[in-house]
Amino acid sequence: MKRSEKIITNTVKIAGSSSILFILLIFVFLVREGLPALGEVSLKDLFSLRWYPIEDLFGLLPLISGSLVVTFTSILIAVPLGIGTAIYIGEIAPKNVKEILKPTVEIMAGIPSVVLGFIGIQALSPFLREFFNLPTGLTALSGSILLAMIAIPSIVSIAEDALYAVPSSYRDASYALGATKWQTIWGVVLPAARNGLMTAVMLGIGRSLGETMAVMMVTGNAATTFSGLKSVIMPVRTMTATIASEMGEVASGSVHYHVLFFIGIILFIFSLVINISSTSVQGKSKQEKGQVIS
């Protein structure tokens, strides 16, 4: 092989493997800083209901439930809107509307989350406070709505790709059998794009779970215990917001410090599970497509 070829190949190889190296480094670092928490705080205390680090109460359940409530509610909002938008852009909208809508959604993806958070504090929270007649508008719901705005663009673009990948011959065949447009979308296009749509949802979940800034600004940041449906309109504190707001003032190497990294490990595992399940869904879709071709 020529020398220049060799250099290029190796450069690309290093670039490619570096991302794996980074992930590994991050994981090693997380484990090294976070795992000692298990020795310093008993499991029973870690999974208790009270997060009050000043009094050495490190119950993580309120934070985990906070993250889950916010993420779940945001997905409930984002999935119908996102998938609906994708269906409209991909299947229904006339060409010129589509040409306006698609870039608009992409611009939405570019809005910094801190800007959304600001809008959330100034406009959304006061509205929610009055609408639900609450003591404060800084609630899980405010965070969920902002997170939905953040998740929608990714859901839309991936879902739209999935719809686009459905061969138009399916639509023709459906129309030829006397189906209407909506019957074709519902009965043929959506089932055919099912796996891609699942990936879109998974990515939306990942996006919501990991988002920090917007959530920290509008959810009120009180580590409240999960109390059913009511949690949605109560202030909550998410795992990400806890790390972000407390990491700056904690003494390096203290118990509190280790517990914060332990939260990082939990987040890491959550997003790992989401990523793995979304790639396994994708893998399955490839197998099925293979069958269609053969």
Add this chain to the structure above:
Amino acid sequence: MTEPKIRIRDLYLRYSDGKEALKGINLDIQPNQITVAFGPSGGGKSSLVKVLNRLIDLSDVEEMHGEVTMGDLNILDKNLDVVGLRRRIGVVFSRPIPLPLTIFQNISFGLEVAGMRDQKMLHERVEKALREAVLWDEIYDRLDDPAASISGGQQQRLCLARVLALEPEVILLDEPTSALDPVSTAKIEEFLEIAKKDYTILLVPHNQQQAARMADQAAFFLQGELVEYTDGESMFINPRDKRTQDYVQGRFG
């Protein structure tokens, strides 16, 4: 001759890219016969098929005029109930396109979108259609498998069965055997020979041998024109037009 099933008069079609697909076609499609539309590709056969069940609505058409009628029904009517039309005029495409559903659902789909909900009736119609398309014996025990899991030849008969399930009056087949092996092709052809007593059939054959085998009536299409239209025997043994002669005898095409 009997009253034609479909009458086509001066049918003209131009796509948005400027291509004239049909340049004034006059054609009577007879009931209970196999009408074969053949000729080199780009002759307008597929466009004709699309016009007849209005799948042409999905293409970018710049200009279309003329007269296409089935009985009292004006097929080119802008306000026509195309959904209803497509149930009366079914189409089988050149490649088997099973919908990404189960075998059963592929056939029941057309019935369900037409409003049939009764499970027992659906089952009866599905079985009847599968038997008619000579597929029932091969797949009756895996109706809930994905339609993509059966062979290409079976898939094409499945596509035929789902058209038959709607009990159409006319069946259009656009090169239905071009993706099939000879055995599967023979099965489709056998079916067509039997089915013509119940249906009006327009077949775009995928080669001239098939055209000669199947044609009761034959229409030779060349670059958007209908060059010659006569019964199958005259067409392939004693064509009148010079261009038909040249094509049938293999001098071009």
